Amino acid sequence: MTASQRFASDVAVVTGSTSGIGEGIARRLAAEGATVVVTGRTAEAGERVVDDLRSTGAEAAFVEADLRDPAAIEALVEATVERFGGVDVLVNNAGVETYTRADEATVEDWSLVVETDFRAYWLCAKHAVEHMDEGAIVNVSSNHAFATTPSIFPYNAVKAGINGMTRAMALEFGPDVRVNTINPGWIAIERTTGDMDADRRAELEAIHPVGRLGTPEDVAAATAFLASDDAAFVTGTTLVADGGRSAVLQDDFLPDYRARRTDE
Numbered sequence: 355m356t357a358s359q360r361f362a363s364d365v366a367v368v369t370g371s372t373s374g375i376g377e378g379i380a381r382r383l384a385a386e387g388a389t390v391v392v393t394g395r396t397a398e399a400g401e402r403v404v405d406d407l408r409s410t411g412a413e414a415a416f417v418e419a420d421l422r423d424p425a426a427i428e429a430l431v432e433a434t435v436e437r438f439g440g441v442d443v444l445v446n447n448a449g450v451e452t453y454t455r456a457d458e459a460t461v462e463d464w465s466l467v468v469e470t471d472f473r474a475y476w477l478c479a480k481h482a483v484e485h486m487d488e489g490a491i492v493n494v495s496s497n498h499a500f501a502t503t504p505s506i507f508p509y510n511a512v513k514a515g516i517n518g519m520t521r522a523m524a525l526e527f528g529p530d531v532r533v534n535t536i537n538p539g540w541i542a543i544e545r546t547t548g549d550m551d552a553d554r555r556a557e558l559e560a561i562h563p564v565g566r567l568g569t570p571e572d573v574a575a576a577t578a579f580l581a582s583d584d585a586a587f588v589t590g591t592t593l594v595a596d597g598g599r600s601a602v603l604q605d606d607f608l609p610d611y612r613a614r615r616t617d618e
Contacts, residue, residue: 362387370448372399378570384412421474431481446475451509524590532589539596563598
């Protein structure tokens, strides 16, 4: 919950916002006064999010779009401008992944991930910036951009690429439009923890210095900061939101961080 109205009168487009992290970001921006365009491939899910936002007094609309289709991306931006007059904030969040190794991934796996998680980010920004007098773009990447695990290629390669794309955009869209990346770690959403048993979740929580997994609200709060005027001197950079996981060198040398709370 927030009493801030940092995005009052702003129009924000959040891709992949019918569930999970994207939905959390859409809710946070709406709570801070933004008019939010929710977008995804499932109309029923999108309209549910929009109805929820409107029930809080926010202004919101859903635009169905498959971001693998360049024409759909252009239509998404045009629909936003036609209805609300422009774009002030773009959050590139939509993404997919395949559980494949670099030596077994297919061209179809490559195309699915690259077109959705990488090319769509570029095209959304390319079209949105044409209608942004000033504002901010936040690209949602992952801690896999810095350290990764087997059998998640090409997702991990693309996430590293997003950080480079952010730097390029920051140079070329400035000074009026800032561009930054947020790199979430383990975030508890249906896709990541829906089938996880209590023991496995406890193990994962224990290896995080904050003693828990992240939530969509955690990512949303950091994203809202990067998109707001509070980050007016921040562009071309990355913010890691992973509960300290990237600070850990070797787990078997470390205690259960949560146990410290009961010892103190």
